Amino acid sequence: MEYKLSDYGSLSIEQSPIGSMTADFSTTFRKGIDINLGVGYVNDDTIPSNELRECFSYVLQHSHIYKSSLNYGAAQGSNHLIHAIRDYYVTNGIGNVTQKDFDSLHIAIGANGATSILDAIADVLPKGIVFTVEPMYYIYTETLRRKGYTICAIPETDEGIDINYLKKYIETCDIHTISFFYIITVNNPTTQIITNTCKKEIVHIAEDISRKRGHIVPVIFDKAYEDIIYDSSVEKPESGLLFQSLPCVFEVGTLSKIIAPALRIGYVIAQYSTMFSSIIQRNNDVGFSAPLILQDVSSVFLQKYIKQHREKVMVGYAQKAKTIIDYIHKYLGNFVERVQGGKAGFYVYITFKTIQTHSSSDFFAFLSHTTKNSVIDGEKGNVNPRLLYVPGEMCMNEHSEQQELRYRQLRISFGFEPIEELERAVLLMQQAAEYAQKKSRSRIGI
Numbered sequence: 001m002e003y004k005l006s007d008y009g010s011l012s013i014e015q016s017p018i019g020s021m022t023a024d025f026s027t028t029f030r031k032g033i034d035i036n037l038g039v040g041y042v043n044d045d046t047i048p049s050n051e052l053r054e055c056f057s058y059v060l061q062h063s064h065i066y067k068s069s070l071n072y073g074a075a076q077g078s079n080h081l082i083h084a085i086r087d088y089y090v091t092n093g094i095g096n097v098t099q100k101d102f103d104s105l106h107i108a109i110g111a112n113g114a115t116s117i118l119d120a121i122a123d124v125l126p127k128g129i130v131f132t133v134e135p136m137y138y139i140y141t142e143t144l145r146r147k148g149y150t151i152c153a154i155p156e157t158d159e160g161i162d163i164n165y166l167k168k169y170i171e172t173c174d175i176h177t178i179s180f181f182y183i184i185t186v187n188n189p190t191t192q193i194i195t196n197t198c199k200k201e202i203v204h205i206a207e208d209i210s211r212k213r214g215h216i217v218p219v220i221f222d223k224a225y226e227d228i229i230y231d232s233s234v235e236k237p238e239s240g241l242l243f244q245s246l247p248c249v250f251e252v253g254t255l256s257k258i259i260a261p262a263l264r265i266g267y268v269i270a271q272y273s274t275m276f277s278s279i280i281q282r283n284n285d286v287g288f289s290a291p292l293i294l295q296d297v298s299s300v301f302l303q304k305y306i307k308q309h310r311e312k313v314m315v316g317y318a319q320k321a322k323t324i325i326d327y328i329h330k331y332l333g334n335f336v337e338r339v340q341g342g343k344a345g346f347y348v349y350i351t352f353k354t355i356q357t358h359s360s361s362d363f364f365a366f367l368s369h370t371t372k373n374s375v376i377d378g379e380k381g382n383v384n385p386r387l388l389y390v391p392g393e394m395c396m397n398e399h400s401e402q403q404e405l406r407y408r409q410l411r412i413s414f415g416f417e418p419i420e421e422l423e424r425a426v427l428l429m430q431q432a433a434e435y436a437q438k439k440s441r442s443r444i445g446i
């Protein structure tokens with residue numbers, strides 16, 4: 001007999017593409033043989049495990065300060081961590097947010113990383129249109145779709161988002177169907193950095209719609225990678241929170257990318273509002289904010305180590321970005337039309353001239369060793385080195401006007417693999433491109 005599931009349940013039966021990729025990675029990945037440029041893990045050696053161990057001991061040894069840190073926590077989060085995040089912003093000039101700005105701002109810690117805050121937002125807002133940028137963050141937009149939202153993806157520009165396109169689109173749609181704006185400030189997958197002017201314009205557009213409708217249409221700025229912008233020529237990002245005249249901005253951050261994903265610390269900063277308090281209640285409903293011990297450990301890390309650690313992380317990623325982009329130009333130069341990345345985060349987004357990258361392409365088959373040719377794939381039980389990447393098709397909306405592009409783009413993540421593996425990675429991609437080109441020529445009889 002079958003189950004009767006909710007719409008969300010029915011749409012969740014099949015694993016999402018990223019769900020299967022992560023599952024496959026954790027069960028079949030052969031370290032030192034296969035190359036992971038797909039699953040966006042950070043490099044294990046860059047995780048400050050010694051410092052975290054020290055912070056862990058510190059919290060447990062100071063139980064008069066960190067009370068009940070191995071017990072249940074509160075829904076909004078540990079006060080120690082909330083204060084530490086505020087101090088981290090103020091002392092490091094993050095987003096130009098000052099101590100005074102924090103007088104009217106509140107912080108809540110998610111149950112399980114920024115992902116859980118984004119999920120909570122999707123649960124507390126009415127279903128409708130979500131505006132985002134294309135290429136899109138495929139994980140969250142896929143969640144939103146299953147939860148009943150309609151994704152409207154606006155093309156990316158060198159400024160971040162095509163504001164004119166967005167304005168024109170809004171003129172043609174019923175503004176009562178708009179639910180919220182979801183903008184990643186350093187986009188995943190492209191690492192395109194949104195300018196302060198663009199951020200400001202989005203806030204103004206949302207406020208204008210809010211005034212017309214008589215209630216707030218929120219803007220979620222996801223700043224997962226904003227604290228790791230390493231190109232010094234990039235304008236200093238200002239927090240979207242500073243541009244609002246109505247309380248419509250929610251800034252979502254995470255410690256995953258600058259400290260360690262396993263801490264599962266994500267946070268939201270906003271003015272106090274009904275939406276803010278319903279996010280906190282939602283935390284309560286799924287088992288409170290992140291484990292208290294991890295919040296307190298993170299608070300000590302932020303106070304003691306973040307400055308030097310962040311600098312180290314940025315130097316490391318800047319070096320890796322330059323290395324991999326140089327290899328891409330050297331080995332794939334004839335095949336590529338555009339290479340994005342190298343200023344922030346740990347992704348490079350490649351647009352090929354003609355090579356197809358989607359999951360049924362020859363390029364993909366070569367790198368996953370599913371060509372069914374044993375000379376290329378290797379033997380069962382001894383498959384040749386595989387390389388994982390995220391095909392661009394995952395980052396494009398179903399009805400995208402950029403349909404043709406989606407099949408010849410891909411995202412690679414250089415966070416996980418050590419710098420010494422990057423040349424082998426790009427050489428494998430070069431072989432895959434040559435293989436795909438040969439196959440396509442033989443198909444059309446050249």
Ligand SMILES: Cc1ncc(COP(=O)(O)O)c(C=O)c1O
Binds near residue numbers: 113184264266
């Ligand atoms: C844009 C973006 N937002 C949020 C997250 C999730 O962060 P967390 O590990 O805190 O859940 C990621 C992780 O890859 C991301 O790329």
